Amino acid sequence: MKFRVLILINAGAVAVTMAAVNYYFQRNMYDMAITFAATLVTSFIVFYYLIEKYIYSKIILIYKLIHNLKLGRDLRDALGEHTSADPINDVEKEVKEWARQKKTEIDALKTQEKFRRDFLSNISHEFKTPLFAIQGYIEAVQDDDLEDKVMARQFLDKASKNVDRLSYLIKDLDEISKLESGELPINYTKFKINDLIKEVMDGLELKAKQHNIKLSFKQKYDEPTMVTADRDKITQVLVNLLDNSFKYGKEDGTTSVTLFDLHDTVLIEVTDDGIGIEEKYLPRLFERFFRTDASRSRQIGGSGLGLAIVKHIIEAHQQTINVRSTEGLGSTFGFTLQKIKQGLPFVALPILKS
Known part of the structure; x- marks a missing residue:
């Protein structure tokens, strides 16, 4: 509903009420008509001033702020300032749409945060397993002081396999990171x-x-x-x-x-x-x-x-x-x-x- 129409309806309601009260006491149709007209004009002016000053201007400001934030400063400057003919309804639509977008963004951020935690947990575990194995084999060889050469060879071979596993892990992580960022081009x-x-x-x-x-x-x-x-x-x-x-x-x-x-x-x-x-x-x-x-x-x-x-x-x-x-x-x-x-x-x- 348009802003002025809304004010007119409220002013009309007040004018009808005052005219009815006047007719009830005076029983004069002419006085009732004068009262109705005077009250309608006065109420419209008063309501318009009050709503314009304390409500409508604030709504316009909120609407422009939301609209400009959604467009972005650069696009807003290119399009020029936008003024709506019915900012009250537009503010309601903008706020609802913005709320839906923010809820979607929050849900996406929560999902990404869960993925990040899972990823860090997984990669930590994947790195710790071969690292601890390498550490254990090397310490065993050091403690033995290479006296049992067969055992030392076996432990070093196992440590080498875990080093290979770490190398594969780092290589795959690097590759998947580059694929996601587009750093690895597709050569057709x-x-x-x-x-x-x-x-x-x-x-x-x-x-x-x-x-x-x-x-x-x-x-x-x-x-x-x-x-x-x-x-x-x-x-x-x-x-x-x-x-x-x-x-x-x-x-x-x-x-x-x-x-x-x-x-x-x-x-x-x-x-x-x-x-x-x-x-x-x-x-x-x-x-x-x-x-x-x-x-x-x-x-x-x-x-x-x-x-x-x-x-x-x-x-x-x-x-x-x-x-x-x-x-x-x-x-x-x-x-x-x-x-x-x-x-x-x-x-x-x-x-x-x-």
């Missing part, structure tokens, strides 16, 4: 995804045999499929997913890579027949340091950042990654890549930063 090239999959599987064949796992490559069509992506980073994605399937696969099991040629994209799936993952853990699987079975995961090794890195690389390509799993039956990780249609020129996709 065109290549045959079929050939890359075979190349990665050949390179991991010995490791698969060490885990007694058979590798299998399936594709819907035998023709080579051209994609546009960062070949080195997609190699890292495949290595991480295959290595993950070795760690959690079953003895004498199978890990298969399946290629699906879709309309504009290619879907690559890595499937194992291992222990699987409980459904409640699936939404958190790509979080840093998240482990479904912490004790077994640390015995297996790894930095706990492999799947988080995989997710960041795929999302940096503006593509999607998903997982489906059944406990006791196995897991399937699938991701998409942009396909190049035969006969069309190659155009590198732009890199978008959030």
Whole structure:
């Protein structure tokens, strides 16, 4: 409702009341009309002055403050001062909208704070485990004064393995930090995804045999499929997913890579027949340091950042990654890549930063 209309209604109510009182005592229609008109004008002027001075001006100030804060100083100066025809209603809308935004921001900050605490706790634990192990092995060798050379060699080898684990952890942390900040660019090239999959599987064949796992490559069509992506980073994605399937696969099991040629994209799936993952853990699987079975995961090794890195690389390509799993039956990780249609020129996709 407009400001002046609101004042007029209040003034009219007072004028009607005064006119009715006048008619009750005087019983004169002319006096009643004069009283009504005089009271209406007087009330309108008084109400307008009082509301304008003590209420309306304050509301205008609040509205401009909220409006300018939302726009920002630079944008406000570019647009000029904004004056609303109905600031009372606008203030109500602005305040409600601002309250919703602030609640969303507060919820996001709480979530980020919880993530920060969990992350610091996880990284502290991940660093302490190998550091304490290294410290223990070195102290044992120092106490023995190298008298038992066989034991000393064994302890130094174990200390060396923990140093390697720390190196992997620091390297993965540095990489995921650069991926999040956009410091690691995506260098798009065109290549045959079929050939890359075979190349990665050949390179991991010995490791698969060490885990007694058979590798299998399936594709819907035998023709080579051209994609546009960062070949080195997609190699890292495949290595991480295959290595993950070795760690959690079953003895004498199978890990298969399946290629699906879709309309504009290619879907690559890595499937194992291992222990699987409980459904409640699936939404958190790509979080840093998240482990479904912490004790077994640390015995297996790894930095706990492999799947988080995989997710960041795929999302940096503006593509999607998903997982489906059944406990006791196995897991399937699938991701998409942009396909190049035969006969069309190659155009590198732009890199978008959030």
